Amino acid sequence: MPLDLMSTSNFLVVSDFSLWSGIDCLRSACLGMTLIDIESISSAQEHFTPREAARAMTMGLRRRRDFIAARIALKRLARQLDIVKENRPDQEIETVGPDDVRPCIAESEIYCSVSHRARLVVAVTHSHPVGVDVELVSEKATKIWSLFLSPQEQELALQSGLSPERAAARAWTIKEATAKALGLHLFQAIHAVNVVRLGEVEGMMSYQEKNYPVRHAEGNGYVMSLIVCDDL
Secondary structure, eight states: OOOOEEEETTEEEEOOOTTSBTHHHHHHTSSEEEEEEGGGSOOOGGGOOHHHHHHHTTSOHHHHHHHHHHHHHHHHHHHHTTSSOTTOOGGGOOOBOTTSSSBOSTTOSOEEEEEEETTEEEEEEESSOEEEEEEEOOHHHHHSGGGTSOHHHHHHHHTSSSOHHHHHHHHHHHHHHHHHHHTOOHHHHHHHEEEEEOOSSEEEEEETTEEEEEEEEEETTEEEEEEEOTTO
16 A cells, blocks of 8 residues: 655655554654655765764665664654754754664754664654654564564464454564663563553553553554653
8 A cells, every 4th residue: 555645855754644543642642753755765974964974884775774764754853843943954963862872853852762664764752761663564473473472472462353463563563662662672672571462552561560551553554653651
């Protein structure tokens, strides 16, 4: 199914979320969110600050493409939220955090998270630690879900009322989004984060005996999950 896109500068932003179930709830839980078609983004380094350019030079072409897309999505959010002026050039908007790994928004104190998969890159912001992940719905996740889901979580997915592919995509994105929100390595999240509820637009995960709600959106063959850790 083709994406509904609109042109903004030299890239395309998804303009119509009407085909995405659950998207309104997910978007309302963020301070800001943008979703961009990666294939529309130029690979020119004109978008980079010096620190971003230095990081990009260490990457292969595919990884660099995704890195550029994430930077542009974050810079767009910085303008949307009036953190920087609309006419401030990309080269002056920093999106690489002090640790040279985690993303940031123009060196502000606001929390942000990014994810990319296939054609899409999504970026979100919040006043509390936040994690977002987007994944294609496919049989691949169900074939390997024993690698990232416990037997209890697999049974939960089978009893969720969703197809195995849609349930697996939600479960995987919960683990990924939680890793980003809590600053965990993905391997840690796979074993320390427990999926305790799976649903069409809402779920729940548990970490260190604390439950956190999860919001899901699905459209165009993708599932997106958002987690906000408002007690941190």
